[in-house]
Amino acid sequence: MPAARPLIRPFHPSDLPALYRICLLTGDAGSDATALYRDEDLLGHVYLGPYPTADPTLTFVVVDELGPAGYIVATADTAGFEHWLERAWWPPLRARYPLREDPHDGTEDHVLVARIHDSSGGDPALFDRFPAHMHIDLLPRVQGQGLGRRLVETLATALRARGVPGLYLGVDSRNEGAIAFYDRIGFVEAARHEWGRTLTLDLA
Template identity: 70%
Template sequence: MPRSIRPFHPSDLGAIYRICLLTGLAGGDSSHLYRNPELLGHVYAGPYPVADPSATFVVADDEGVAGYIVATADTAGFERWREESWWPVLREQFPPRDDPQDGTEDHVLVERVHERWPTDAPVLERFPAHMHIDLLPRAQGEGLGRALVETLAASLRERGVPGLHLGVSKENPGAIAFYHRVGFVTLEELPWGYLLGLPLA
């Protein structure tokens, strides 16, 4: 099945949300963890193509969108925008809630919505951009993840961005190995995972 990488189109947003959910458990399906299937996308995918659509690319085939890379060239500016324009509506719609003790994790994402989680300034001096990437199983193992990263990196270089960073969970060793293969280096080990950086200059 032929697949291609192309820039984001607004019609892709629903697919991006769906893929975010289907890959949200260390690369596997997280649907069973959330009563509201949109929450994960609200936190980790949706704001990026809204704030900086030119930094989002998708993998498309005749079944639809099979993967994406979402990013922002300016993390500090993105975080200000998210605080002013993205979170307020969601905070009103999803007030804080207790753990229902039923195995679901909506309350964890709602807590994230209500938190402020700025990126440390020293990271942003060298790696001001950041990204998230997800591929459905049908698009894995074909080099499309590397191609998405390279496509984004080329776009960011054209914009004069010196570096790109991301965070990855220790529970996802496959993703860690992938990022190292495509050129990311470990910047910092954190309690939950690793901060990785890709120099672009």
């Protein structure tokens, strides 16, 4: 009997451990970041967990016969989300993860801990036209099946229903496949940075 095709469904709280794992397995510019972090939850705490916690209706999950295999997370209001992070998300994590020095052993935990303690937000100049932002990750086993495009389309539909005019994302310059994907589905480069690029999508 052939395997069922992957499907996209709304987030359920029971998905969260699997989504944290996906975040880690795709966290090095799309590749497995397990070797970079002693604490395997840190990437998820920064780039995944707050989104379904703050607004679970803007998280969608790819599921196949093995379970969750990808996701898209977003906020419709980046400015408001950043205020929520400072009030509700970062304080417990700052208490849990004191600032630390680089151990010079190739691990990157200290980089994410510094991000938790000094979280520079998005570019306010984008917020009027592109108030939403998103993160998307797919495990290799479900890549190349059009699911990334479908996830973005699903999110875009949900954002348009709220009257959101546009969204943006950041992408590591090393992740050339992701940059090409975003270009194909209509994202436009808004800025280049030392770490990568900011891309925008008009939803009007």
